[in-house]
Amino acid sequence: MKKLSFAAGVAAIALAVSTIFPVAGVFANTATYDGTNNQVTLRRNVTGVTNPVTNTYTYTISPKSNYTQPGTATTVPSSVTIAFNGVTPTSGTATQTAVIDLASVDFSKVGDYIYTVTETASSNSTNYPVDSTNSYDIQISVRYQVDANNVPNNNVYLATVSIKNNTNSSKVTEAVWTSGTTYTYIEATATTTGNMAEKEECFEYTIDISAENGVAGSFAIDIVPATGTSACTGSASSVTAGTPATIKLKHGDTVHVGYNGGAYQLPAGAKYTITKTNSGDEYIEKFDSTNGSTTTKTAVAVSNTSCDENNEDGEGCFSKNNVTNIENNKQASPLTGVITNFWFYLMLLIIGAFGLFIFLRKKQDNEEQQA
Numbered sequence: 513m514k515k516l517s518f519a520a521g522v523a524a525i526a527l528a529v530s531t532i533f534p535v536a537g538v539f540a541n542t543a544t545y546d547g548t549n550n551q552v553t554l555r556r557n558v559t560g561v562t563n564p565v566t567n568t569y570t571y572t573i574s575p576k577s578n579y580t581q582p583g584t585a586t587t588v589p590s591s592v593t594i595a596f597n598g599v600t601p602t603s604g605t606a607t608q609t610a611v612i613d614l615a616s617v618d619f620s621k622v623g624d625y626i627y628t629v630t631e632t633a634s635s636n637s638t639n640y641p642v643d644s645t646n647s648y649d650i651q652i653s654v655r656y657q658v659d660a661n662n663v664p665n666n667n668v669y670l671a672t673v674s675i676k677n678n679t680n681s682s683k684v685t686e687a688v689w690t691s692g693t694t695y696t697y698i699e700a701t702a703t704t705t706g707n708m709a710e711k712e713e714c715f716e717y718t719i720d721i722s723a724e725n726g727v728a729g730s731f732a733i734d735i736v737p738a739t740g741t742s743a744c745t746g747s748a749s750s751v752t753a754g755t756p757a758t759i760k761l762k763h764g765d766t767v768h769v770g771y772n773g774g775a776y777q778l779p780a781g782a783k784y785t786i787t788k789t790n791s792g793d794e795y796i797e798k799f800d801s802t803n804g805s806t807t808t809k810t811a812v813a814v815s816n817t818s819c820d821e822n823n824e825d826g827e828g829c830f831s832k833n834n835v836t837n838i839e840n841n842k843q844a845s846p847l848t849g850v851i852t853n854f855w856f857y858l859m860l861l862i863i864g865a866f867g868l869f870i871f872l873r874k875k876q877d878n879e880e881q882q883a
Contacts, residue, residue, distance in 0.1 A: 551611045552650070552673060554629070556594045557690040558606045558640060562775040563729070564598040565606040567640040569689070570633035575626070576649060582623025585652075587616045591632075604775065617652075622669065625652045628678070631689045636726065638813075639779050643689040649676045694780045694813035697770035700836040704763035706843035709795070711763035714744035715840055716790045719769055722783040723754030732772035733757065738764025753782075758789070761838070770811075780813040786836055798839040809833050 558565050571592050575581055592612060599606045619625065630647040634640045654671045656664035677684045704711050721727060730750045737743040744760035751757035751769060759767055770778030787806040788797050799807035812833045 551613055552675070553609055553611055553686060554592070554594060555607065555609045555686050555688045556596075556631075557688065558596070558601070558693060559690060560604055560692040560775060561601045561606055561695070562604065562773060563695075563777055564600050565596040565640070565693075566598050568593055568595045568635040569631055569640075569642075571629055572632045573627050573629050573650075576628045579626055581625055582654075583619060583621030583625075585620070585625055586618045588627065619652075619654045619669070619671075622654045622656055625654065626650065627652075629687060636779075638781050639694050641691055641694060643691040645679065646687075646689055647678045648684070648687040649678060650674075651676070693776070695770075695776040696778050696780050696782075696811050696813055696834060697768055697776045698778060698784060698809075698811055698834045698836075699766060699768045699771075700761075700786055700838055701766045702761035702763060702838045702840070704795075704840050704842075706795075706841045708842040708844045709763075709840070712741075713840075714746075714760045714762045715788060715793075715795075716746075716758060716760050717838075718756040718758055718785075718787050718789055719751050719767075720756040720785045720787070721751055721753045721769075721778070722785075724783065725779075725781055727753045727779050727782045729753060729777075731770040731777045732768075733759060734768045734771060735759065735761070736766045736768070738762070756787075778811055780811055782811045784809060784811060786838070788838075788840075795840040795842045798841065800837050801839070807836055809836070 554571065556569055558567070571594070573589055573591060589612065592610065594608050594610050596606060596608050599608055627650045628647055629650060631643050634642050651674050652671055653674075654669055656666055657668040657670050658664050675684055675687055676682065677687075700717075702715065704713065719733070721731065730752045732750050733748055735743045735747055741762070741764070743765065744762055747759040747767075748757035761767060769784070770776060785806060785808040786799070796803060797805045810833060
């Protein structure tokens with residue numbers, strides 16, 4: 513049996529097409545292939561993003577499991593990719609497509625050839641996880657061409673393509689994979705404590721996001737002042753990975769880093785350090801109740817918003833890794849010794865004198881009444 517040349521050359525990919533469209537294929541040496549309707553489109557969405565997206569997704573194309581193909585098909589691609597190279601999102605979603613022309617596929621027999629397409633890899637799976645929920649079956653139905661009298665021509669084949677979503681077994685107009693990003697943000701809240709503390713005093717800190725593990729770019733800094741107060745002056749509006757930025761906080765102020773317009777900017781896994789720079793001001797610095805002027809943490813995905821009290825190492829616990837409590841304490845020792853005793857006895861004297869005054873006044877009133 514002669515072979516059918518099904519497509520026209522591999523382009524990038526986009527496996528969509530729930531519509532069934534004819535793809536004419538014949539013996540390559542007896543007819544010209546009509547490649548005007550052979551493209552199939554694959555679409556990839558990344559939701560919940562504001563920054564440009566750079567990531568590559570890989571898709572595997574394999575014969576459908578538990579299904580016997582009618583014959584052999586050669587030059588069917590085994591994998592394809594969709595690359596985001598700084599794609600700017602629209603309304604929080606970045607979209608990229610690619611096209612495949614099932615290049616030069618030859619079929620040995622008529623019948624239905626079915627291939628399953630799944631998303632199997634992400635170049636940055638920490639922040640752009642794989643969508644393992646959706647998979648699609650691509651069915652290529654190969655038939656002999658028939659004439660007006662319904663007589664088959666064994667030298668000419670026709671092929672039609674359809675796509676089914678395996679999640680709900682429905683035919684689709686596009687094969688679409690979608691997942692959100694696990695970008696995150698960090699925050700720190702400052703408090704001022706102690707009987708010698710000034711709650712309106714501004715303290716200076718630096719925030720340093722390490723430029724490692726692919727972390728790059730600038731991240732917004734937003735300071736939320738304590739209720740009824742204004743923010744300290746002199747804070748940076750953003751921090752660039754690898755370059756520390758200065759912020760100033762007073763009692764009750766909270767700083768968010770990597771949070772802009774309701775979307776998260778900081779890659780999960782980013783290493784960051786918060787350091788108090790004006791030490792030596794007679795305040796004792798504490799980070800998360802531990803004495804010291806600096807703390808270093810690794811941000812986790814913002815989806816980990818609950819914290820297990822029994823999770824001692826904090827792994828996967830948003831509040832321990834992404835939230836820092838900063839305390840500046842200035843406490844004077846209480847008065848002791850002779851001075852304390854003096855005030856004690858002085859109070860006793862005052863109370864006694866007041867009691868004596870009341871007693872004498874009452875006695876005088878009684879004497880005047882008897883007179």
